Amino acid sequence: MVRALAQGGTERQLTETVRFLDRERFTPYVGCLIADGMRKAEIEQAGVPLVTFPVTSFMNASMLRGAVQLISFIRRNDIRLVHTYDVPMNLFGLLPARLACTPVVLSSQRAHRELTRPKIGRYIQRLTDRFVDGVVVNCEAMRAHLTRDEGVSDGRIFVCRNGIDVNIYHPAPVERPAFLKSGLTIGVVCALRPEKGLGTLVEAFAQVQREFRDVKLVIVGSGSEEVPLKQRVASLGVSESCHFEPATRDVAQWLRCIDIFVLPSLSEALSNSLMEAMACGCCPVASRVGGNPELVNPETTGLLFEAGDAGDLAAQLRKLIGNEDLRRRYADASAALIASDFTHRASAARMGEIYADNLRRKISDKRETLAAS
Numbered sequence: 001m002v003r004a005l006a007q008g009g010t011e012r013q014l015t016e017t018v019r020f021l022d023r024e025r026f027t028p029y030v031g032c033l034i035a036d037g038m039r040k041a042e043i044e045q046a047g048v049p050l051v052t053f054p055v056t057s058f059m060n061a062s063m064l065r066g067a068v069q070l071i072s073f074i075r076r077n078d079i080r081l082v083h084t085y086d087v088p089m090n091l092f093g094l095l096p097a098r099l100a101c102t103p104v105v106l107s108s109q110r111a112h113r114e115l116t117r118p119k120i121g122r123y124i125q126r127l128t129d130r131f132v133d134g135v136v137v138n139c140e141a142m143r144a145h146l147t148r149d150e151g152v153s154d155g156r157i158f159v160c161r162n163g164i165d166v167n168i169y170h171p172a173p174v175e176r177p178a179f180l181k182s183g184l185t186i187g188v189v190c191a192l193r194p195e196k197g198l199g200t201l202v203e204a205f206a207q208v209q210r211e212f213r214d215v216k217l218v219i220v221g222s223g224s225e226e227v228p229l230k231q232r233v234a235s236l237g238v239s240e241s242c243h244f245e246p247a248t249r250d251v252a253q254w255l256r257c258i259d260i261f262v263l264p265s266l267s268e269a270l271s272n273s274l275m276e277a278m279a280c281g282c283c284p285v286a287s288r289v290g291g292n293p294e295l296v297n298p299e300t301t302g303l304l305f306e307a308g309d310a311g312d313l314a315a316q317l318r319k320l321i322g323n324e325d326l327r328r329r330y331a332d333a334s335a336a337l338i339a340s341d342f343t344h345r346a347s348a349a350r351m352g353e354i355y356a357d358n359l360r361r362k363i364s365d366k367r368e369t370l371a372a373s
Contacts, residue, residue, distance in 0.1 A: 002030070003088040005037035007249075009272040010110055013138075013162055013347070014085045015039045019046045020348030025356065029077065031070070033088065055092060067096040074100040081355055083136065084108060087116055087125065094128045104358045106158075107132045109142050112267045112290065113150065115195060126150060133358055136351075138162050139270035139291030158354045163347025164275045166339050171281030171331075174256035179243060183214030184321055187258035189251055190273045192223030197264040197287065202229060203310035204262075206236040208317045215241065215321060220254045222247040255280035259327065260320050266307050268292055275342055278302075278334035283327040285316050301334045 002014050018028040019042070030043050035052045043050055051073060055066035074082065074097060081104040082097035084090045090107045097105045107128055116122040129135060129146075134156045137143050143159055146152040176185075186205060190196050198219065205217045219229065219242070226244065233242045245254065255261065261282035263274045268290035275295065278284050284302035286292040296302035303319065305312040320327050 001082065001089040001093045002032055002085040004034040005032055005039035005043065006034075007038050007247075009162070010086050010108075011037070011039045012272065013110075015042050015046075016163060016165070016344040017348050017351050018043065018048045020345050022349075022352050025352060029079070031073070031089075031093070033066070033092070053092075058088075058091065063092070066092065067099075070096040071100040074102055080104065081106070081359060083355075086110070087121055090128055091121060091124055094132060098131055103362045104355070105132050106134050106136055106354075106358065108136045109146060110138050111269050112142075112145060115267060132156075133362070134158050134354075136160055136354060137269075139294050141290045141294065142269050160347060160350045160354060161342060162270050162272055162275060163344035164272070164279050164338055164342050165344050166279055169252050169255070169276045169279035170339070171335050172252075172256060174253055176257045177243075180216055180218065180257055183216055184212070184259050185216045185218055185257060186260045186262060186317065187218035187220065187254075188262050188264070188273070189220040189254055189258075189277065190263070190271075191247075192219070192221045192225040192229065194225060195265060195267045196225070197266040197307060198225055198229055199232060200264040200287075200308055200310050200313055201262050202232050202236065202238075202242075204264075204313035204317060205242070206238050207310065207314040208321060209238050209241055211318070212321050217242045218245065218254070218258060219243070220245040220248065220251075251276060252280055255282055258282050260285060260317065262313070262317075263287065263292065264307070264313065265289055265292070270294065275338055279338040279342075281331045281335045283320060283331040284334055285313070285320070287313075295337075296334075300330075301337055302330045 002011055005011055018030055021028050029049045031051050033053055033055050053066040053069050056062045079102055082102045083106040084093045085108045094105055094107055113122045129152050135152055136158050138161055143157045146157055147154050209215055233239050255277050261277035261284050263271055263286040265287050270291035274286055284296050286296045286304055287307035288304045289307045296304055303316040305316050
């Protein structure tokens with residue numbers, strides 16, 4: 001279950017999971033509150049039934065009506081496992097699933113809970129932690145966050161790492177736009193939100209651009225930080241070396257135009273953007289937060305820097321700008337890592353293991369209870 005079917009990382013991971021789940025073991029359904037969005041067609045093309053629960057607000061009667069419809073749907077279709085993928089569905093779907101006597105109920109945590117808005121949502125999620133069979137996370141950093149900060153027992157946390165479609169995201173030749181044909185390109189493709197720490201990237205770029213005049217910066221994405229970032233670029237005097245591109249579906253093509261991909265996040269789980277960049281053959285540099293160190297290893301796949309520290313980021317960029325061999329080694333190793341360990345099929349297979357293990361455990365517990373009685 002997911003709130004909407006829009007162009008987001010969570011929505012994409014749900015879509016790929018239901019596409020690649022083993023149909024000999026599972027019959028998936030997708031439940032949502034808003035059916036419009038680019039993922040709808042992909043789900044329908046995969047032959048997966050889609051059901052919408054028309055909840056307009058969690059503060060009016062539509063919430064109760066939606067909950068009743070969900071309970072009825074679960075019972076009518078004999079649903080054995082309910083898995084909510086995002087915060088809105090954690091808040092909406094878990095209690096009705098329990099009231100419907102669903103054998104296995106799982107929630108998800110795909111980002112740090114400090115980002116949950118409004119704040120009361122974090123406290124409600126803590127309550128849901130108490131009555132789900134487990135919480136699925138996408139990296140070890142999220143496991144640590146839940147055990148350390150939220151009090152969830154380690155045995156009830158299951159790691160299923162994100163997967164990338166390597167048929168789309170892979171190294172390939174590309175015709176670069178005219179303004180990127182000369183010099184080295186530093187860039188990022190992500191939503192322009194405060195937690196992405198893009199101001200750190202702009203500051204660091206301004207520092208290295210004084211030494212390497214032909215280096216360019218490309219920021220691909222849209223969001224609330226776009227205007228402040230453009231203002232900061234102008235104030236630093238590097239506007240002529242920077243290009244802003246609105247959010248686009250041609251993500252892979254833009255990534256192939258980037259030599260050094262920088263993810264300067266202040267908070268992160270397992271970043272789809274970083275994985276896609278690595279898959280496309282970019283040399284990655286990432287902040288040392290969340291799941292980034294699980295992907296970027298200075299010994300093999302890229303460089304790390306302290307989040308929010310523009311000076312540290314600039315130092316890492318200097319190492320790479322002046323060393324083409326090092327950039328190529330990191331880029332090749334990154335692409336190989338994603339292609340071998342982080343595919344959609346591997347992610348869906350792992351999710352299938354989590355589902356099957358929980359169902360088996362529930363059946364075993366039931367048998368033991370009957371035997372004891």
